[in-house]
Amino acid sequence: MKKMGVNIALRAAAFAVLASLPAAGWAADLKIGFSAPATTLDPQFHNASQNIAVSRNMFDTLVQMDPDSRIIPALAESWRVVDDTTWEFKLRPAKFSDGSPVTAEDVVWSINRPATIPNSPSSFGIYTRPIVEKKIIDDRTVQLKTAAPYPLLLADLTNVFIVSKKATEGLTSDKFLTGQGVVGSGPYKFKSYTPDDRVIMTANETYWGGKPAWDNVEIRFLPNDSARLSALLSGEVDVIENIPTPDLEAVKNNKNLVVAEKMSHRLIFLFLDSGRDETPGVTAADGSPLKANPFKDLRVRKAVNLAIDREAIASRLMQGLAFPTNNIVTETMQGYVPAIKPAYDPEQAKKLLAEAGYDKGFRLVLASPNNRLINDAKVAQALAQMLTRVGIRTSVDAVPFAVINTRGNKGEFSSVMMGWGAQTAEASSPIRAMIACTNKEKGWGPVNWGNYCNPNLDAVTAKALNTIDDAARSKLLQEATQIVHDDVAIVPLYFQANTWAAKPGITITPRMDERTSALMFAPAK
Known part of the structure; x- marks a missing residue:
């Protein structure tokens, strides 16, 4: 952390020189540093x-x-x-x-x-x-x-x-x-793609929205936080998303950088495998096999929920870039239930585990991406410590997002930390995608890695989706959110904030939906 702060200070002088140069000298081209690589260029193949x-x-x-x-x-x-x-x-x-x-x-x-x-x-x-x-x-x-x-x-x-x-x-x-x-x-057209490295585009002269702001756009995939910030400070890229949280204050205080941030729809949460009789990654306290999957027991899922100090994660690890929650949508979205608040009660968690027959606890492997979410691996380690304190001795398996995605779709996890950005700005989006009973014909539950299935939840959600009246639909979506909470279908943790930083001469229009694109940036007037 200190070393990066020194780097920021050393490069501030270079940015002072850049800031004094006319914007016209470089405004035609834009280089963006993304925090995760695209896995496809087919816009209809992988919904990520x-x-x-x-x-x-x-x-x-x-x-x-x-x-x-x-x-x-x-x-x-x-x-x-x-x-x-x-x-x-x-x-x-x-x-x-x-x-x-x-x-x-x-x-x-x-x-x-x-x-x-x-x-x-x-x-x-x-x-x-x-x-x-x-x-x-x-x-x-x-x-x-x-x-x-x-x-x-x-x-x-x-x-x-x-x-x-x-x-x-x-x-x-x-x-x-x-x-x-x-x-x-769209405003730009394809020029070239290098896997795990970059996509290069040029302005689409036939774009219906008029001349794009940039003649050439290059998206660099820079999942390493330090490398991404370093690329901005050295001038390799003009703008980055997801400012590393240890350096957030230093970046904000750097007068030679433009910074923007905004609360996102992205819910960070835990999948718990509640649907299978046997689940990988879980053993008895002594390492021997368990006769049953503990996550099928609601008391165990409630214990996990109560063991997590969300406020500590937000303040100590996320530097204000996390908004603790037990809801599945933000308060501006349909389906939000004001009465559902984050709860932290490790003693009650221990009692629930004992009631469920796990007075000696059990061992758990918690999977997590290490290059997709802000501070994902660090948050996973903090979660492991919190769960261990109540008796669930937890180790972390943190791997790149592409690996997580492949293994998750194969059903290799009993518990995994993931993120989901609600793509329809209301509660049916996360429910249909990752909580509803898996139904290929309906297209529900395509990423239901927790194998959760509650026909009542599906019925309420389906009714909401067929209700035109806004007030009635909102009430149904709140009912669905309450079911998710009461049954601990997933374990909500917090909503992630979006951050961007740019070199001088660039204006940023921040978005709630995390869809960083060249359209967000324009040469300053």
Whole structure:
């Protein structure tokens, strides 16, 4: 920590020189340091934040979220509700980066495609399955029909990128890594990709939104915190996301840096494997096998929840970049329950473990990414210490996000710390994705690594999704949130804050949804 602070001080002089130079000398190009690498360039293959963030530069959705997560037009310049189950969208006169027009046929193709993509680690089909019929009225008009009233259609469509049918038909997702199929209507167009290193793009001269702010954009993948900050300070990149928390105050106090931060939708939480009779990574206190999976017992899950001092994690490890919670959505989102507060009671946790038959405790391996979330490995170690104090002797298995993702989808964890950014700004987003009973036909539970299943929760959530009235829907979503809490379906920890830092001459428009892209940055006027 001290060493990095010294580096900041030493490089401040260099930034003072940069700050005195005219912005016009470098404003045409932008280099961004991302904290996690994209794993695909197919915008419909893997529903993960870092992939979406890269895709957002090159592809559009019909509608999109503004920085405060309000829905605004994108490729669709307008829309109307034809009847309770039919929505009509009018496309603006937009073009793909190859010069071909964006048509209603491309929209229908893009909505159908996620369900046809094999081996998707986290399918975008969760957002397209409610649509049961698509009707092309003319080249720039399309109607989408749902089986029942579905008020979240617009929110879902903010996550469905529109691809060119001509460019992607018959193309497998792996081909996108070579640039094939990367033909979007976004502000930038693909130039090159180097795995685990960078994506390079150029301005899309046919972009419907006008001339992009930058002629050339380079996204560098810099998962190591020190390396990412060092790249900013040395001028290798112009802006970074996720300022390392040990250096946050020093960065904020550096007059030669521009800093922005904002609370995000991203919930950091624990999956507990409550659905399987046997679970990996759990043994008796003496290391011998257990006869039963302890996480199937609600008392054990409650004990884990009560063993965690969220306030300590926020203040000691996260430097104000964590907002402790036991809810699954923020207070600005539908489904938030004000009465649900973080609780820390290690003595009660010990009593619950004893009641469940674990008075001697048990051993647990807690998995965690080490390059995806802010201070993820350090937080996992703190959690391990807290759980150990109540009798759950915990060790940490911290590995890169790509490894976590592969192993999690194979069911290799009994407990894992993860993050999920609600992508529809209400409680059904995390529920459908990671808490609902796994149902491939409905597209529910694609990343339900806890193997949790509660038909009552699914029924309440489904009812909310078919309720048009906002007040009634909010009440149902609150009921669903309460079920998640009472049954400890997952263990919420905190909402993560987003941070960015840039060199002088760049303005930053921070976002709640963590989707860092070139659109957030502009040359200062």
